[in-house]
Amino acid sequence: MHIHFLDPYQARSSPIHRLDARVKLVLALAFILTSALVPPGAWSVLILLLAGVWSAAVLAYLDPGYLIKRAFLALPFVLAALPLLLTVPGEAVLPFQIASFQGAVTGPGLERFISISLKSWISIQAAILLTATTSFPNLLQAMRAIRIPRLLVAVVGLMWRYLFVLADEALRLARAREARSSAGGLSRSRSGGTIGWRARVTGGMAGNLFVRSIERSDRIYLAMIARGYDGEIRGLPLRRMTGRQRAILAAGLGTLFLMMVLAALF
Amino acid sequence: MLPLQRNELTRMPEEIDHRDSTALEIESLSFHYPDGHAALQDISLRVRAGEKTALVGPNGAGKSTLLLHVNGILRGRGSVRICGEPLTNATLKRIRALVGLVFQSPDDQLFSPTVFDDVAYGPIYQGLPETEIDARVHQALAAVRMEGYAKRTSHHLSAGEKKRIAIATVLSMRPEILVLDEPTAGLDPRARRGLIRLLGELPQTILTATHDLAMVRDLFPRMVILDEGRLVADGPTADLLADGKLLEAHGLEQL
């Protein structure tokens, strides 16, 4: 069984997919930065940013609903900002009473809370769009281009390559555990056994996975030196970006800058 | 069967010169593991250029260990010469370009993000210019009949496809000798047949460790039997395969 859902790339032949990965990566990062710099309450800019992401999704032949769905899965953190509703000073908008506790949701508090949630939601969609339209090998090249150290890029590359292999192994171990625990029957009464037992079994699987990884890395190393690896991380030089790609990058950055200026006026 | 594609990789311009020369010469090779266990004992073997030799024997006989000595991953007592060049610390890099070692598990050998990256790996470390690397990758993929797979990720390939790509990753280095560890292990009958056909087309000197005696009979005119680290037989495959007692004595089954 292959774990395909670990790879968020959705292959299409859209204009966005055809964009250089470097352009997409930089624009995505700039977009998130822009979103972060927008002051609370500048709803108009946030709407524009949201429209921007959804437009890009449409241009990428993707359903914006895909972005929205995946984005919600990543947002339980919103709870962390909940207290802001009550603590930011300002005029009370929604007074309430729970038992003997009297509090009120303030206007500024509401504004900040919604701002944070909205900005986060928009940023996540931009990131989702980036990975849906850019294959991982291309993302690796883009990372090299923005000067991330070669060692890190090499490690990430290997990690991604063996992620699927090891995830398969992990699933097999988990399924074997399932089979054992139901067949064994000794822990049925306690819904899966004591915490200690469960921890040891899970820990054992993790340990198993780690040992196999270390042993596999030894074999990979042998394969590398058999092909001439000498400790230096080498790769082919990056292709130069075409004028058209550069223009798109400049246009994108320019638009985002304009949005920031617009936000500043509020 | 499709006609063989003659390209740079399947043509060996030096063929005439090497016809009588020795591709691999191992003399009195012995190797002990750190725990003292003797893996190889006094092995001597001479393989001529273009010769196809199979290494057989029971598990633990030392077949894989011997293969790892051919490109210097393991170093034992005794001498190893590749195309006349002795294996020393100084010549390691050159030797590894001459010997293309294909490991048993292709997953361990395909470690780059894309097929192209993997096949280009060897040439990159040989310090070749970009255009040359590009050419070699495409020639190697053509030689194993996997053109069009350059941008794929190895994870999504079948076992047979991975094996071919693994062979391509060493072919791109233009080795003189191909060394393969259990090439048909884990392949379904169709993939196995395809691989055997492919191996038959390659003109390099080939040394393989295998349990697949049917493949040995079809493809390898010379057979060497290894048992408990010792070389116990070395001769024409047909003769050795006919010797039932010999085979049985060393954990092999007669076909």
Next chain:
Amino acid sequence: MLAVRGLAMHIPDGFLSVLVSIFFWILSVLLISLVLRRVGSDLGERQVPLMGVLAAAIFAAQILNFTVVGGTSGHLLGAALAAILVGPWAAVVVLSCVVAVQALLFQDGGLLVLGANLFNMAIVSVAVAHMVYRSILKLSGGRRWGIFAGSFLAAWASIFLSALSAGLQLALSGTSPANIAIPTMGGIHALIGTGEGLITLGALAFLGSVRPDLLQTDPATSSGARAIWLGGLLISLVLAVVSPLASRYPDGLEWVAQQQGFLHLQREPLYRLVPEYLLPGIADRNLATVLAAVIGVAVLLGASWAAASSRRRGPQGMD
């Protein structure tokens, strides 16, 4: 989707102020650069495949989880396990790659705030785990109980202290008041940390029987690991002292921030002082919002039309 996790430390974009984000980006980049320089000296040539596959293993191991109490699932960060197995330098690199790819590919944690997340989950966690493990190992003189107690406590501490660090970042950003963020993060992760501790312990017990050579019980630390040990100690002390302090004063950190003047910077960007009259008519917020909505819809419609027509025109499908 895979991301059913009990670990609540991956901060998303938008939850940390830009200032805090940038500060921790700079800090993390500096520290990771230092680590990159040292990592080769321990592992040598095998470092790339070893770290790569180990990172994949940690990622995969996060699929394995189990219920600790009720709905909370115990779930592995892996910092302690990595630090114990391959040393602190490699562990920092490994965890950095895991956290970064989680953010990039699965939006587990934001990209602008990645610097802060890296600091918590790849640097603080490893440094603390290393310090605790080595200390207890030394205390026990390398005996078995030291390995087990050390691994459990190292793992627990790595989770607990990174959570405190995250709480502090949230408080500094004004996203969550200090007296709520820190105790909550601390409290939740004190619980989750026991899961991490138990799994790490279980893993080491397994390794102890199958590959004891992988557990270096020799307390003689590798090159420069002493620096990490000290760093871990320093971080722990700082967090241990500052957190309860901050929690006691609800607006303590904001008060401090205000005194220093940078809260002002944070909430009210300097460029807000641009006079309103530059764009008469657009100055009215509500009008601007409506206008933006209209523009937005227009852009969307335009994009859809462009996409639809290009699809009809261009080649179909891919690969």
